[in-house]
Amino acid sequence: MKDSRTVADKGYILLVDDQPDNLRLLSALLSERGYEPRGVINGSMAIKAAKSSQPDLILLDILMPEMDGYETCEQLKSDEKTREIPVIFISAKDEAIDKVRAFGLGALDYITKPFHVDEVLARIENYLSLRKLQKQLKEQNILFQQEISIRQQAEQALQKANQELAQSNAELEQFAYVTSHDLQAPLATITTYAQLLEQLYENQSDTQANQYIQYIVNSCLRMQNLIEDLLDYSRLKPHQKRFSPIDCNSILATVYSNLESTISKNQATIVYHNLPTVIGDSSQLVQLFQNLLDNAIKYRREEPPRIEISVELRENEYLFAVKDNGIGIDPKYFERIFQIFQRLHTPEEYAGTGIGLAICQKIVELHGGRIWVESQLKEGTTFYFTINSASY
Template identity: 55%
Template sequence: MAEALSVQRIQWRRRADQFFNLSLDMLAILDFEGRFQELNPMWSTTLGFELEELHGMPAHALVHPHDRERTLEMAKRLRQGMPLHNFENRYLCKDGSYKWLLWSAIFDEEERLIYAVARDITERKAAEEMLQRQTEELRRSNADLAQFAYVASHDLQEPLRMVTSYLQLLERRYKDKLDEDAREFIAYTVDGATRMKRLINDLLAYSRVGTRGREFAATDCNQALQQAMANLAVAIEENQAQIIAEPLPTVWADQAQLVQLFQNLINNAIKFRKEEPPRIHVWATRQPNGWRIAVQDNGIGIDPAYHERIFVIFQRLHAKTEYPGTGIGLALCKRIVERHGGRIWVESEPGQGTTFFFELPDRPEEEEVPAGDPVAQAHLEELARHQPEPESQTNGRQDSLEARAERLI
């Protein structure tokens, strides 16, 4: 009888080892203080560390700094007897990247051990984030469509009515002759049609930012600025504008839209000039997660009360007779920058010139080289300074999975 029980225990241990080693999830046994005692091979497969490197290490040492506080709180509750289910945090990999893990764990009070199961959900989290971005883009698109419908039924009708009315008047009163009045009416007609065309073109450009944009690529801002200046060559020459550009960076962007962005901001600087010729200064400064680019002018300036309003589509601060335009240019700039994941703002005072700033982030996180993450780099260095002593690792191994399985049986 005793011999049969011994054989049965051996069989159970083998089966436990098989399940432990073959599991596609990350299985771990931790001591009361949260130090790894036993781990299955999936930990090495998922995180890149050798199992020997992880043995004896506090589990929270690998947690992303931003997730560490709530992880320690959950660990405290776990040791108080509250099971852990579906807890998510980010865990450091050896290459410096982070992976999202989904945890379930229980605390065995008799053995004073924590049994934990973790699953890599990084791809799921990426899919959720993409879905969230797409949902937000759809929300903005719907809002834009609603705004477009409103404009189409109101603002766009005004130049169209002008074209129609004067054409009808011309037809009724001057069928067979064209005198001075007729020529004046024709001029009105041409002007209305021109404004209508400009408005429609600007609206189309605005609506197509998110739907007709090209794929992002490494884009030289110097070349984009030069192209924008070439497109504005006539206006620059007519206004004797002076443009001073410091060396600009290469950014992750849609080149055509970056050209449009520079073109609109420079055109704005030329349009809202004072009596003296426009002086425009363009420069860039490095930020922790991207580049900040500035376009500064010596123009009429903007009252701080209107710094937000100028980026709203069709919002104008001046009459059309003072400064021509459709009120879409800066709204288009804002939409381009937001498509790139950045932001745009203005600093200005009346009569003191204007500086537009926009920030463009580095290449998206999911496409970055993981080791370039400064948070992860600092995390890896911290781990290197706090590796467990070899003795503690040796002692930990003495209490093997096999021995624990035997006690449980």
């Protein structure tokens, strides 16, 4: 019966009264107001009807034969299937003790006969509206709990994935470190014996043998450089301790000292003025600047290299620019140059391992910044990167 309710129906109301006239009157009044009433004449029928098709409200008379309204209400409230159904008593009994007993059994309200039609309808309207809101709130709460559960599951899955990724990265870094470290010993042996052979055949007439030996020595030296760069890359990890204020002028002084021979040999000029203090790791920043300056000198044109380092403050970070007058980079390779082992030139043209800029990118990202390049072929190159300021 409840399932056949139309959209216009405002609620299904079960009427319980042993007087057919009372049932007909209430049914007519409720039907006119858009409700769906159903009348039964005793408590047993009321309990059966409530279980088969749960009403939105029960109007229950007290004085009935066999099972009165109190016992009917008590049985409804003791059954899990019907205990939540609101019950309003309608009775000619007007004693306070009767009302107290009714409310004690879980009744929602108590209306005394004879009643005013408008008052009864107003109470019914109010209680059904309230019940509707309660149902909506309950449904929304269920949906909210489901959403919370889904989000928690997603967060747990993401946390698990991050843990697995961190573990995988740690294992990969450890593998790279161990592998690179273990390769150094046999490679050093090969290099040593190749150099001994080179010395042995130095004054011999077998130029082809000398050439082969030189190939071996050069290849071993390149492999040693590659392993050292790979070890440097694998050691770069998020800092376990807090970064500290670092004076970039002292960083550049260290870099200049490390590259003094290269700078002198290439007659390079490095220009910078009053560099700021940033938040970071000094050894990593030395490596960052040293890689960028070394590249600027290496990829030079015929004229002596000139490198300008400038910086400007942007909110809580500094934007650095390292500009050179070298051979430049084709813009189509801007993304590629920061990838590990990516080279734009052969080892015979320019020495290197293809890891230097990948190390620069990782250092900048570990410092919460970003790095990019602007360049044109034969017009020089400018590398930009950001680092947090000391006031951050």
